[in-house]
Amino acid sequence: MKKTKIIASLFTLLFIGLITISISCVDNEEIKPYQYPEPFLEGFSPTSGVPGTSVTITGTDFGDYSKAVTVYFNGIATTEDDLVSVTNNQMVVKVPQETTEGIGTVEVKVWTYNKIAEGDFTVLPSATYDRIEPIEGKPGDELTIYGENFGDDQSQVSVLFKSDITAEIVSFSSTEIKVIVPEEGITGPISVKIGVQELVTQAFSYPLVGLDFMFDEAANNEGWEAGNNSTYEVSNGSFNVNFDMNAAKRRADLKLTNNAKVNVGSFPILAIKLNKPQSGNFILDTNFGSYKNGSNNWEGIIHGDIYYYDLTSTFGASNTLSLTEDTEFSTFQFKIADIITDETGYSVDWVRSFESLNALKEYTELPNGKFSYHFNDANPTEYWVGKQGANNIIEDGKLKVTFAAGQSKRRADLSYIEGATFPADSPNGLWRYSEEYPILALKIAFTGTGLPTLGTGNIKLDRFNGAQNNAYLTDFIADNVIYYDCAIDGGFTESQDLPSFTFKIADITSTEETGYELDWIQSFKNVEELQAYIQSH
Numbered sequence: 001m002k003k004t005k006i007i008a009s010l011f012t013l014l015f016i017g018l019i020t021i022s023i024s025c026v027d028n029e030e031i032k033p034y035q036y037p038e039p040f041l042e043g044f045s046p047t048s049g050v051p052g053t054s055v056t057i058t059g060t061d062f063g064d065y066s067k068a069v070t071v072y073f074n075g076i077a078t079t080e081d082d083l084v085s086v087t088n089n090q091m092v093v094k095v096p097q098e099t100t101e102g103i104g105t106v107e108v109k110v111w112t113y114n115k116i117a118e119g120d121f122t123v124l125p126s127a128t129y130d131r132i133e134p135i136e137g138k139p140g141d142e143l144t145i146y147g148e149n150f151g152d153d154q155s156q157v158s159v160l161f162k163s164d165i166t167a168e169i170v171s172f173s174s175t176e177i178k179v180i181v182p183e184e185g186i187t188g189p190i191s192v193k194i195g196v197q198e199l200v201t202q203a204f205s206y207p208l209v210g211l212d213f214m215f216d217e218a219a220n221n222e223g224w225e226a227g228n229n230s231t232y233e234v235s236n237g238s239f240n241v242n243f244d245m246n247a248a249k250r251r252a253d254l255k256l257t258n259n260a261k262v263n264v265g266s267f268p269i270l271a272i273k274l275n276k277p278q279s280g281n282f283i284l285d286t287n288f289g290s291y292k293n294g295s296n297n298w299e300g301i302i303h304g305d306i307y308y309y310d311l312t313s314t315f316g317a318s319n320t321l322s323l324t325e326d327t328e329f330s331t332f333q334f335k336i337a338d339i340i341t342d343e344t345g346y347s348v349d350w351v352r353s354f355e356s357l358n359a360l361k362e363y364t365e366l367p368n369g370k371f372s373y374h375f376n377d378a379n380p381t382e383y384w385v386g387k388q389g390a391n392n393i394i395e396d397g398k399l400k401v402t403f404a405a406g407q408s409k410r411r412a413d414l415s416y417i418e419g420a421t422f423p424a425d426s427p428n429g430l431w432r433y434s435e436e437y438p439i440l441a442l443k444i445a446f447t448g449t450g451l452p453t454l455g456t457g458n459i460k461l462d463r464f465n466g467a468q469n470n471a472y473l474t475d476f477i478a479d480n481v482i483y484y485d486c487a488i489d490g491g492f493t494e495s496q497d498l499p500s501f502t503f504k505i506a507d508i509t510s511t512e513e514t515g516y517e518l519d520w521i522q523s524f525k526n527v528e529e530l531q532a533y534i535q536s537h
Helices: 002-028 357-363 527-536
Strands: 040-045 054-060 069-073 083-086 090-094 102-104 106-110 113-116 121-123 128-133 142-148 157-161 168-172 176-180 188-194 197-204 224-226 231-235 238-242 254-256 260-262 269-274 281-286 300-302 306-310 327-329 332-337 345-354 372-374 382-386 391-395 398-402 414-418 431-433 439-447 458-461 481-485 496-498 502-506 515-524
Touching: 040 113, 054 106, 069 083, 069 090, 128 197, 142 188, 142 197, 157 168, 157 176, 224 231, 224 238, 269 357, 300 357, 306 357, 345 357, 382 391, 382 398, 382 515, 439 527, 481 527, 515 527
Parallel strands: none
Antiparallel strands: 040 054, 054 090, 069 106, 083 090, 102 121, 106 113, 128 142, 142 176, 157 188, 168 176, 188 197, 224 254, 231 238, 238 345, 254 332, 260 327, 269 306, 269 345, 281 332, 300 306, 372 515, 382 414, 391 398, 398 515, 414 502, 431 496, 439 481, 439 515, 458 502
16 A cells, blocks of 8 residues: 555656646747738839828738738828728728828838838828809709819719719819709709719709798788688688588688699609598699599608608609699699598698608608607508507508407507518517607597597506506597606606507407507697697697
8 A cells, every 4th residue: 555655656746847847948948929021012003192092002911900000191190991901912091181281201010010112192182162153043054163172184073963963064173163053953062072082062052943831921821722612711820721511521622823833853742731631532633634643642641641742753644744844833732522521621731842752851850759640651661550469450541450359358559660561560669758748649439439448448558657557648538539748757757768669458348349440649748739739630
């Protein structure tokens, strides 16, 4: 036994000794840092250019790691964004925007090596913009862009209206560019591209050749009339129409008594904001025929009450309007007819022409937290649906939800959906709450009773007041409107984006309600604004 222990101890000591010798050898051995190869510069081109110009530098042993490379033009270092590409024998870099004009050197730093290229690089003065004249004009007019250092190569210059409409250049010098105002441009800044540079001018305006009626002056009908035994008045910023309620099918066409003139090439989009009746026909009618030769053929709807048309489409069987000449209409009206629902009239806020659909959307963009959901588009991409297997359809200006069969307690939560196709019930959309618009209201009626509330069951707004059942307010229940005042809930003290937007409609044991119909969901600044909206709609 002792002999075994002695042998084991000897092996242990031998092993420790070998480790000690190995460590000593490593400690004593000289560690040499890696030596990167020294780069060699052959040349660069071009030898002059404005800031932003791409310069190609050739040579050897640059490596391909761009973070190890810095190039200096006249002492100004490139940034990471200025390095277009780096390979072992070529690099492409942009002259830094901060580089001042003048003759200087090109210096390349690769790892720890600094190399100065042979020859000078001349930084040319950047082009500058001063003004445009005139600042307003129509297609075909001449416009002059004034500035400095435009260069002497017209082939390097382009002038763009609406970012993609190229204007014809009729004369060119280093200080002036004369162009012809193009068709189909829109009001806004002009882009002037000179080589790698882009200058943006002040806004150029196309004079409005289209419609622009706002009804913001009391008693001024702006040349519009409502027919078919209806009555109308201009008040509170709207053109307000009352139907002849003795008619079985009510009608009140909105007609412009003055001739309308539109330049479709510059202002192709026509829009009207009104609370259109839920039933009947709505037709843009002209002496060239009706829009797309039919009724209810608007191009699209924004916020539920803004109907727009693209006047480049056809009128009547096949008529089209000129894109280059102004079009005068001897007849211009909106036929609003065959109304069988219970509306007593309608109100028009404005009728306007726009340079583009984007211009219309910018004009009508809602502030953060203000939302207005109506149900006139049968194929929306941002919408509301009833869940839990409910059937959803959009018709007659309503979202109609039918409870799934076979439920002892019926349920169909009303949820906001983004990024899907109706009637898919996911993914959830954000509730973009703003403390400026704390009132959340919906006009709803349960099928079977016609009431906005349940005989049995619960309605609760997710997150409001601890998701308390039936915590809605009922000041306007006679109008089938229930609402929530989020300002009274401490959880809504500031504007925020919440991950879902849902009204839970559940626990319904009564057999009367078979579903519900929704007219609109909107937010308001206060109860007074909600009340005014209900009265006008």
